[in-house]
Amino acid sequence: KKLTVSLDHCQYPIYIGKGILAKLPEVLQEAGMTFRRKLFIISDSHVAPLYSKQVQTVLEKAGYEVGMAIVPAGESSKNLQQLEHLIGECLRFGLDRQSVIIALGGGVIGDLAGFVAATYMRGIPFIQIPTTLLAHDSSVGGKVGVNHALGKNVIGAFHQPMLVLYDVETLNTLPKRELISGFAEVVKHALIWDPSFIKWLEQNSEELMALHAEKISEAIYRGCQVKVAVVSQDEKEVGLRAILNYGHTIGHALEAVAGYGVYTHGEAVAIGMAGAVRLSTKVLGTDKQVVVKTEKLLHAFELPTQYNPSHVTDELLLQAMKRDKKVRNDEYSFVLTSDLGSVELVRGIHEEQIRTILQE
Numbered sequence: 257k258k259l260t261v262s263l264d265h266c267q268y269p270i271y272i273g274k275g276i277l278a279k280l281p282e283v284l285q286e287a288g289m290t291f292r293r294k295l296f297i298i299s300d301s302h303v304a305p306l307y308s309k310q311v312q313t314v315l316e317k318a319g320y321e322v323g324m325a326i327v328p329a330g331e332s333s334k335n336l337q338q339l340e341h342l343i344g345e346c347l348r349f350g351l352d353r354q355s356v357i358i359a360l361g362g363g364v365i366g367d368l369a370g371f372v373a374a375t376y377m378r379g380i381p382f383i384q385i386p387t388t389l390l391a392h393d394s395s396v397g398g399k400v401g402v403n404h405a406l407g408k409n410v411i412g413a414f415h416q417p418m419l420v421l422y423d424v425e426t427l428n429t430l431p432k433r434e435l436i437s438g439f440a441e442v443v444k445h446a447l448i449w450d451p452s453f454i455k456w457l458e459q460n461s462e463e464l465m466a467l468h469a470e471k472i473s474e475a476i477y478r479g480c481q482v483k484v485a486v487v488s489q490d491e492k493e494v495g496l497r498a499i500l501n502y503g504h505t506i507g508h509a510l511e512a513v514a515g516y517g518v519y520t521h522g523e524a525v526a527i528g529m530a531g532a533v534r535l536s537t538k539v540l541g542t543d544k545q546v547v548v549k550t551e552k553l554l555h556a557f558e559l560p561t562q563y564n565p566s567h568v569t570d571e572l573l574l575q576a577m578k579r580d581k582k583v584r585n586d587e588y589s590f591v592l593t594s595d596l597g598s599v600e601l602v603r604g605i606h607e608e609q610i611r612t613i614l615q616e
């Protein structure tokens with residue numbers, strides 16, 4: 257399956273399929289990589305032992321000169337120290353402006369390696385090879401960056417990849433909880449955009465959870481389609497792109513307050529979407545059936561819809577949401593839903609309204 261992202265200043269393909277890692281050289285050829293012969297793989301300590309050899313071998317056979325750096329797995333690698341370290345590795349390997357960086361891993365590696373590519377010698381091209389389900393979201397759209405001690409993703413850039421190659425076979429080694437986390441973003445893409453995708457997810461949840469290759473490719477394809485549709489209308493998030501934050505206002509606050517790692521990103525977003533749809537009934541008068549259906553869909557993918565009060569208090573959550581850049585003069589902004597498959601950014605929501613839905 258192939259999808260094309262078309263932006264004002266660039267265009268790139270997303271390939272999705274089973275066993276397509278082996279086709280990497282052909283895909284590179286197709287992308288016009290004839291004169292770029294030096295490639296540098298950035299991966300993490302879980303993914304590299306599983307897939308880096310295969311990628312390296314197939315590229316070397318095709319005549320590329322391939323270097324590699326491996327960072328410790330986990331969110332804590334997404335920082336400026338790693339950035340500096342990786343830039344050193346790129347320099348030592350002799351990467352120049354004709355070279356290409358390959359991000360091989362989940363969203364952490366995509367964001368980190370993408371930011372290396374965005375900043376190295378004022379920017380060189382990069383390729384995304386996502387290996388988590390969540391990365392169907394992070395590998396498309398061009399947001400790259402690292403964390404600061406005072407905030408997640410606050411140091412970054414917009415830097416679009418030159419292509420995305422998604423081999424769904426890599427998902428077979430993904431821990432179950434990470435897989436489930438990724439389904440939260442798939443469900444999000446359906447909920448914000450596409451009622452027929454929602455129905456399809458309902459009907460296919462069991463096969464998807466079992467990683468049926470064709471179904472999972474289809475889910476990734478449709479999820480990416482939504483992301484591409486939104487990003488191509490608003491690459492730099494001046495308007496529409498904000499809807500991709502559905503479930504993320506509560507979700508980000510929950511991750512921060514509970515302590516990173518207590519909830520996966522997807523679990524937090526699932527709880528956030530359940531909160532947002534409850535809030536929608538109060539603010540927009542959305543039908544209660546939308547709440548029921550949303551929760552049912554999340555549960556079908558074994559995602560939570562409520563947080564454990566022993567992890568966080570409502571007050572701490574509200575405080576964390578207030579620190580969110582979207583809160584102005586005590587008025588919160590939320591992406592809310594009026595019906596399945598359609599959402600909007602609503603400003604001027606008061607703390608009291610949020611308080612009532614948090615523990616509902």
Ligand code: NAD
Binds near residue numbers: 398
């Ligand atoms: P991750 O990259 O940390 O991967 C999750 C875990 O799975 C890690 O331990 C990793 O080593 C392991 N793993 C990855 N692929 C594997 C495989 N195939 N087999 C076995 N283990 C594997 O996390 P993630 O959930 O993919 O991404 C989360 C990150 O993505 C966050 O930092 C978030 O900020 C970022 N993100 C960015 C965007 C964006 O638009 N740029 C969007 C959403 C999320």
Ligand code: ZN
Binds near residue numbers: 393441521525
């Ligand atoms: Zn997210």
